Amino acid sequence: MAVNGAETAEKIKSLIYKTCLYQDDCEWKNWLDLCSDDFNYYIRAYSPEIQKDMEYMGGPKEYMESITGQLRKHNIDDSPLKRHGIVYRVDVADDNKSATAVTSLTVFQTLLGGNSSHVDSGTTGIFLVGRYNDKFVIDGNDVKFIEREVRLDTRRLDKGTHWPI
Amino acid sequence: MSARNHEQWNAQPKLQSGEWVDSKIYSDEEIFEEELEKIWKQMWIPVCHESELKNAYDFRTMTIAREPVIVVRGKDMKVRAFLNVCPHRGNMIERRPSGSFAKSTPSGTPKTMTCMFHAWQFDMKGKCVNITRKEEGYQDRLCESDVGLRELKSEVYFGGFIWVSLNDNINQTVEEFAAGALDSLAPSVNEEPLEVFHYHKAIIDCNYKLWHDTNCEFYHDYLHYHNRITGFNDEYFARKNTGFKGGHVNVGSFEVQYENYEGFHSREELSFPHLPANQWYMIDMFPGVNFNLRGSALRSDIMTPLGPNKVMIEFRGLGLASDSPKDRKIRIDHHNSIWGPFGRNLCEDLIAVTGQGAAMQSGSESRQILHGRHENETIHDENGMRHYYEEWGRWVGRSPSHPDQPFVEPAETA
Numbered sequence: 001m002a003v004n005g006a007e008t009a010e011k012i013k014s015l016i017y018k019t020c021l022y023q024d025d026c027e028w029k030n031w032l033d034l035c036s037d038d039f040n041y042y043i044r045a046y047s048p049e050i051q052k053d054m055e056y057m058g059g060p061k062e063y064m065e066s067i068t069g070q071l072r073k074h075n076i077d078d079s080p081l082k083r084h085g086i087v088y089r090v091d092v093a094d095d096n097k098s099a100t101a102v103t104s105l106t107v108f109q110t111l112l113g114g115n116s117s118h119v120d121s122g123t124t125g126i127f128l129v130g131r132y133n134d135k136f137v138i139d140g141n142d143v144k145f146i147e148r149e150v151r152l153d154t155r156r157l158d159k160g161t162h163w164p165i
Numbered sequence: 166m167s168a169r170n171h172e173q174w175n176a177q178p179k180l181q182s183g184e185w186v187d188s189k190i191y192s193d194e195e196i197f198e199e200e201l202e203k204i205w206k207q208m209w210i211p212v213c214h215e216s217e218l219k220n221a222y223d224f225r226t227m228t229i230a231r232e233p234v235i236v237v238r239g240k241d242m243k244v245r246a247f248l249n250v251c252p253h254r255g256n257m258i259e260r261r262p263s264g265s266f267a268k269s270t271p272s273g274t275p276k277t278m279t280c281m282f283h284a285w286q287f288d289m290k291g292k293c294v295n296i297t298r299k300e301e302g303y304q305d306r307l308c309e310s311d312v313g314l315r316e317l318k319s320e321v322y323f324g325g326f327i328w329v330s331l332n333d334n335i336n337q338t339v340e341e342f343a344a345g346a347l348d349s350l351a352p353s354v355n356e357e358p359l360e361v362f363h364y365h366k367a368i369i370d371c372n373y374k375l376w377h378d379t380n381c382e383f384y385h386d387y388l389h390y391h392n393r394i395t396g397f398n399d400e401y402f403a404r405k406n407t408g409f410k411g412g413h414v415n416v417g418s419f420e421v422q423y424e425n426y427e428g429f430h431s432r433e434e435l436s437f438p439h440l441p442a443n444q445w446y447m448i449d450m451f452p453g454v455n456f457n458l459r460g461s462a463l464r465s466d467i468m469t470p471l472g473p474n475k476v477m478i479e480f481r482g483l484g485l486a487s488d489s490p491k492d493r494k495i496r497i498d499h500h501n502s503i504w505g506p507f508g509r510n511l512c513e514d515l516i517a518v519t520g521q522g523a524a525m526q527s528g529s530e531s532r533q534i535l536h537g538r539h540e541n542e543t544i545h546d547e548n549g550m551r552h553y554y555e556e557w558g559r560w561v562g563r564s565p566s567h568p569d570q571p572f573v574e575p576a577e578t579a
């Protein structure tokens with residue numbers, strides 16, 4: 001790790017936690033503002049059923065801005081999601097120009113409508129389990145996401161969601 | 166009349182018989198058990214795709230109507246299906262969703278299916294090849310040839326899907342069973358081998374037929390912002406809904422304007438073989454299977470009914486086995502953007518049908534579910550569902566609109 005690597009690593013951790021808060025609150029623009037223009041987002045999972053590595057969602061920053069910008073026109077499941085992330089590992093490159101991080105991730109869903117809101121509303125369950133595998137570009141003091149891979153264990157996603165994880 | 170009282174609410178609708186069904190068919194335990202026996206154990210059901218078992222000794226496991234099933238590829242590369250049940254004491258032989266018998270397992274040697282419990286072994290043709298300590302235990306009373314696996318009828322048909330039937334006496338091939346419903350897409354899916362690139366599942370609280378209904382009717386495009394702005398035009402409203410013998414339905418195609426949705430693009434460059442650009446076909450097979458081809462990606466929904474108000478739906482996405490990595494990535498993006506678990510439409514459909522499921526739970530009062538739209542058998546006509554329920558009535562022997570009464574063949578109309 002570079003001399004100032006520890007400082008950068010702290011910065012990266014807080015950046016990852018910021019994305020959790022922004023995404024929990026559906027503040028998609030604020031989330032994507034933490035990403036460089038060359039940012040790419042992926043949700044991937046390995047399927048032991050078909051024995052294939054799969055991609056469930058993906059796209060560049062522009063695409064993510066476009067699809068999150070149109071959500072109000074969709075019939076979404078508005079049961080809030082809460083991301084519980086713990087940054088397990090940050091590796092800053094020796095030249096201090098890039099970094100990677102691994103975050104363990106659990107996403108909880110607290111039903112609003114559920115199936116029958118009278119019975120289900122307020123019920124929390126685990127929506128999915130996985131990791132964030134993040135990549136960063138560093139320019140002096142400026143650190144930005146260049147790639148986020150959400151690597152899922154969960155493949156039973158029931159109703160799914162319109163929201164990026 | 167505005168809002169209705171109980172009597173008015175339950176009065177017969179001002180529609181012809183066959184134009185509504187009783188919600189009891191979606192919620193009644195007894196009817197559900199009958200459906201498993203009389204329909205699901207009798208039909209051809211596609212269980213997976215051949216690309217999921219590429220090599221000799223590869224296997225996939227699944228269930229049909231609660232019966233554990235295993236599909237294996239033999240040394241001769243032929244796919245065979247068996248009950249995944251050990252003839253010794255009824256253990257499930259293989260528990261993994263997929264894998265290979267080429268390697269040994271903790272209880273057994275390679276190239277056999279070994280029941281881990283007492284290590285009985287079977288070859289890929291279902292023959293028992295080893296009973297552990299046979300002579301000591303059975304002397305000459307029982308030998309390997311007495312305890313083969315139960316083989317199930319199977320066929321590879323329609324772009325490489327593997328179809329299995331629990332009914333040994335089924336008197337139709339899959340082609341005969343499909344009765345022409347698959348023909349519109351056959352040239353596109355049979356031209357070259359396909360490959361599954363996507364799998365995920367949903368287990369949701371609704372009857373399996375409600376999911377099938379939503380695949381059979383496009384009136385619900387009001388639910389999907391995406392479909393409204395990329396669809397709704399003259400060509401869309403002219404799409405034909407065609408019924409085929411056996412309760413199957415085919416929804417004809419039109420050209421989707423993908424670019425009308427911000428961030429989406431034409432799928433022209435990667436159309437399936439023989440398919441004009443940006444076409445969208447949908448085939449609904451009785452009793453609960455759906456094939457959906459949007460130009461560049463094929464989707465299949467395979468349903469496993471779990472209870473009157475519970476169904477598992479397995480979603481697959483398929484492309485051409487010959488795809489370059491670049492083309493495959495584009496197909497995957499096309500598939501996911503609408504049909505993935507984080508896509509535009511799929512979650513909307515799932516939300517809607519679970520809303521129906523919540524209002525039709527077992528024990529809730531019967532309601533009339535209207536299937537009475539007539540629009541010259543075009544896209545918002547509900548003839549697809551009417552066609553399905555006529556067949557359903559035939560198999561279950563109950564009237565869909567009065568399930569306590571026997572099914573009566575509708576009078577031939579001139």
Ligand code: FES
Pocket residue numbers: 251252253254255256280281282283284285
């Ligand atoms: S139950 Fe399978 S070997 Fe005994």
Ligand SMILES: [Fe+2]
Pocket residue numbers: 379385389510514
């Ligand atoms: Fe839909």
